[in-house]
Amino acid sequence: MMRPLLIFFSILLLGFKGDVSFKKQQLQYPNVKTAYKEKWSLVKSKLTKAGIDTSHFEIFIRIFKKDAQLEVWGRSKSSEKFKLIDTYAICRSSGDLGPKRMEGDLQVPEGFYHVNVFQPNSEFYLALEVSYPNESDRIKGNKKSPGGDIMIHGNCVTIGCMPLTDEIIKEVYIMAIEAHNNGEQNIPVHIFPTRMNAEGMAWLKSNYTDADKLAFWENIENGYSYFENKKLLPTVTVNKKGDYVIR
DSSP states (O other): OOOHHHHHHHHHHTTOOSSHHHHHHHTTSHHHHHHHHHHHHHHHHHHHHTTOOTTSEEEEEEEETTTTEEEEEEEETTOSSOEEEEEEEOOOOOSOSSOOOSTTSOOOOOEEEEEEEEEEEETTEEEEEEOOSOHHHHHHSOSSOOOOOOEEESTTOOSSSEEOOHHHHHHHHHHHHHHHHTTOOSOEEEEESSOOSHHHHHHHHHHOOOHHHHHHHHHHHHHHHHHHHHSSOOOEEEOTTSOEEEO
């Protein structure tokens, strides 16, 4: 999904910390220029409506596979709790509910990740690469070929990614640029099978019998509940078995 030179350059861009260099580099690309021209006023109005400082904020992305929804949450740097900025439709899907465990299984991952690459010139319009496989995936998944190149991107096609329409990725991408440009080095991305409230957990248990999946969902539900209750991000680590530990 990524050309080698673009991978290198995109990772290089992530090295700029808290100054205008990152944004300036991104704005050299036509798709990013267009996104700012068409969507920045709208994004600023959404941030303002949510009570978030448009000049100094960070974001958090939360995804629900069954619901085909991507939420963007944000908070001013001077604030503690996150506020919902908007909920967007994921326009295509592949695979089934449950974590990704190997290359070629068409699964969208589930778990706790972050944005690790910006792709301003993606063949899928604009793209944010998610940090799959993480430590848990490497322990629990296929050791030789866990897969990779998992993106939030435009162009509304997928083989295991989280595609949005081009109009929506413009908004999400420039929010990510602004947050990263102001010092948010690792934008969190949490991916769940569905909303893991009492109703959602009951639905999963009534529709799936796979013991490994159910145990995995019970594990990640702790991270979902932490954020739901506090509107703060949990500290997530991984134990020797590959299970997430939520603090």
